[in-house]
Amino acid sequence: MPKIFLPMKVVLARKDLDYRLDPNAGGETKIFEPVTQELRKKYSSEVASLRKEFSASFAEHPTIPAVAKVLLKPEAGAKSYRPGTLFNSETCPIIGVEGPSELLVSVSSEGLRALAYEIEQGQTKKHQANISTLNRLLAFKAKDALEGYSPEYIAKTAKRKNAPIRIRLFRHGVDAVDKLIEQEFKAVARSEALPDLEAVDYGDDVTVYAVKSVTTKSIKALAAFVGTQSIGLFPEFRLVRTAANIVGKLDERRFPSFDPAKEYGLVGVIDSGTDPTNRRLQEYVARRDVVVKTQHDFNHGSFVAGLIANSRALNGADNRFPRAQSRVVDVVAIDASGQISEYDLITVIENAVRDHSDVRVWNLSLGQATPCSDARFSLLACKLDSIAKKRNVLFVIAAGNYETPPLRTWPPENLGENDRICPPADSVRGLTVGSIAHISNQSSCVGIDEPSGFSRRGPAPHFYIKPEVSHYGGNCDETGDCLQCGVVSTDGHGNLAENIGTSFAAPHISNIAANIYRELEPEGNLSPAYVKGLIAHSAFLRSGCPDALDVRYKGFGSPGDVSEILNCTQSSATVIFHAELTDRHFFEKHQFPMPSSLVIPNKGLRAEVFMTLAYDPPTDARFGMEYCRTNLTASLGTVMKNNETGKEVYNPQLRPAPKDVTRGGEARMVSEGFKWSPLKFYYRAFTAGPICKNWRLHLEILNRDGFRCKEPQKLVLLLTIRDPEGKANVYNEMVTEMEKLSWGAQDLRLASRIRVRRRS
Incomplete structure (x- = not known):
């Protein structure tokens, strides 16, 4: 019997009723060790060493x-x-x-004198607490900027x-100072006969230059400049897995023709391009933008585009593959080598997104060979x-493929x-996709719905959840052979072919x-966080x-079809809350309506409750693993x-998923609770829960130290209450x-619902 879908409910925050001032805002002061004169002398001496270390630089670049x-x-x-x-502006x-315990500070001769005075003479409790947090004070040197590589290797x-x-x-963080650093950097480059400098746009909080014709000598000089944070090669990105097994020819059954009367999605694909003779x-290519002439x-790009256009039909009408179909904007950006430098890639992406402004979703089935850093x-x-x-x-991004045999089995080895x-x-605003297997046999690495043996795992830096979701990207044996275990699409020559990879899950x-x-x-101009959250x-609802x-390997699982994502059933009600949080304020819904039909007499509440919190935080790349500058949290509890x-x-009655992390210190809160991650999940299965009529929904914000959000932080919270037995009239009661x-x-x-109403 088909499901009867009911509309999700949307609740907007009421400015005068749902927001309150947080009376408990502010942190504690803690002293980690006794602040003795010997301890003060130790750190004052390290400040003096810094002044000596940088004396030549201060003399050569007095304004830097x-x-x-x-x-x-x-x-x-x-x-x-x-x-x-x-450590402040004075x-x-x-x-x-x-890193987790490493700060970078701006130092001048005058600033170091003032710092030494504060360390030696500061007597307040905050001074003592600050001094007690210290371990070492060290100069940032050329070897730090080189990040483990030699000047000879980089130049060669x-x-x-x-x-x-x-x-x-x-x-x-001071415009005048940052401009002076750029000017002095250019002067150093000119002195090394390097006039060919190109500013490369990585965003408002990053200054990057591309420098050509370098030598070992010039790299040493640039690394030694006090304004240089890092120096190295532009990373290479590549398409993973390009060899497919041919399994037949395309026909109407496996690749239905484009229907002009049907509504399709639109996806931008930055890849190797689609086969122009197919x-x-x-028929599904809305536009073609040829960057590489x-x-x-066309193998990889055609395979990706085929899955976007017709994945269910291509894969034998398997209803585990999406029913939805989309057209593609085909950006031909990667040549037959399958590789592209970051230097070229960012220009391609910037131009493509600018030139095709009607495209809201961009598929990136490519990656670097080097894993992410924690820092x-x-x-x-x-x-x-x-x-x-x-x-x-x-941006929807493939998690990447691990290719060194023997490939991982399940449960995984370390x-x-x-x-x-x-x-x-590791893109915070992007949606990263892992691969799971849809077929298994005696030689395959993993079973059905287990993470594919090649699919890379999370977390991202700072323990953020990556991948967030997964989908079918095929199965294989320990050598990577995918015969009769791959997903099916079209190759670069018009054939029906099978292949594997997170490239084909995304x-x-x-x-x-x-x-x-x-x-x-x-609904208007949707935020990417809203779509990502949905x-x-x-996926969360389907996986329990x-x-x-x-979660580490496949995120919270695979989502349902679009109709399932955007609707409720009678026994499972989803409410979408939209709110905006500002510093020192929180959002609350008093008298939250927990359905009485889920309360079992003499036993208590029997229900599953799911919450997904999604938002796009302000970011600042200067702060490394503290890149995201705000943290939002949600709770649903009894009063x-x-x-x-x-x-x-x-x-609070719900627990952060995948496990309870409300106990323990900061390190555990970050590593297990995904604290500061802009996508959070909460869950609890009540079997004999509290019989309480007074439930409350609570949302709050926390800023990084020294940061104040310039604009209210927008968020979307999806909350589902479900009868585990699928019988109660949860929706009507809610x-x-x-x-x-x-x-x-x-x-x-x-x-689609509006069109139906208009026809009727």
Whole structure:
């Protein structure tokens, strides 16, 4: 019997009723060790060493500050312990973060004198607390900028590839200072006979130059310049897995013709291009943008585009593949080598998104070979986030393939960091997709719906959830052979072919996302976070509450069809909350209507409750792993009155998924709770839950130390209450109760539903 779908309900925050001032805002002061005269003398001496270390630089570049590293005690990494009393605009201000306990500070001769005074003479409790967080004060040197590579290697490789090198300059957060650093950098380059400098746009908070014709000598000089943060090669990105097994020819059954009367999504594909002689595929190509004019290999791009256009029909009408279909904007950007430099790639992406402004979803089935770092997000990820914010688009990115045999089985063996996701899959605003298997046999690595043996795992830097979701990208044996286990699409010569890879899992999600945008067109200009949240929430509902190991490899699972994502059933009601949070304020819905039909007499509440919180935070690449500058949290709980004090006591009832992380220190909150991740999940299955009529929904905001959000932080919260037995009239009861509470809940407006009403 087909499901009867009912409209999701949308609730907008009421400015005068749902927001309150947070009376508990502010952090604690903690002293980690006794601040003795010996301790003060130790750090004052290290400040003196910094002055000596940078004396030549201050003499040569008197208007240019240097940079020092402040190493903190590991247990002092929390925002509330940040030594802002010592390191401020009057001394040596914090300008960046290099790791969980490593700060970067801007230093001048005068600032170091002032810092030494504060360390030696500061007697307040905050001074003592700040001093007690310190471990070491060190100069940022040329070897730090080289990041483990030798000048000889960089110069030799750049010459062999006839490629520029990438130099990132420090940003001190003061426009006048940052401009002086750029001017002085250009002067150093001229003195090394390097006039060919090109500013490369990576976003507002990053300064990068491409420098050509470098030598070992010039690299040493540029690395030694106090304004240089990093110096190295532009990374190479590649299409993974290009050899497919031919299994037949395209026909109407496996690749239905384009129907002009049908509504399709629209996906931009930046890849190797589609086969221009494949008539069936070209019917689905809305536009073609040829960046690379020669040396084409259309295999990878055709396979990706075929899945976006017709994945279910191509795969034997298997209803686990998306029913939705999309057209593609075909950006032919990668030649037959299958590789492209980041230097060229960012220009291609920037131009494509600008020139095709009607495309809201962009598929990137490519990656770097080197796994992500814990300490910082990749510069390409930061660039994608910058474009996504500026153009209001969603990048759907393949998690990447691990290719070293023997490939992983399931449960997985420990491969260290080797099978971790690769850039740009660490894009915060992007949606990263892992691969799961849809077929298995005796020789395949994994079983059905288990993470494919080649699919790379999370987390992203700072333990952010990546991949967030997964879809079918095929199965294989331990050598990578995928015969009769791959997903099916079309190759670059018009054949029906099978292949494997996260490259071919991502197109399913791109197609779904594009059709969500199409269906929600009546809702107005959607944020990418909204679409991302809808997809992730659907996967969450279908998977239940996956364990931490599953989440690491396949996120929260695979979403349903578009109709399932955007609708409810009678026994499972979803409410979408839109709100905006500002500093020191929180959002609350009092008297949250928990359906009484789910309360079992003499037992208690029996229900499943899911919450997905999604938002696009302000970001700053200067701060490394602290790239995201705001943290939002959600809770749903009960309110009881304390009989002794007469005060209300709020008890959160849901737990962060995949496990409860509300206990423990900052490190555990970050690593297990995905604290600061802009996509969060909460869940609880009640079997004999609290019999309480007073439930409350609570949302709050926390800013990074020293950061204040210039604009209200927009968010979307998807909350589903479900009867585990699928019988109770949860939906009707929720709708009735929300009407009684005057929440102003409205039906989620879908284009297809509006068309049906107009016809009737």
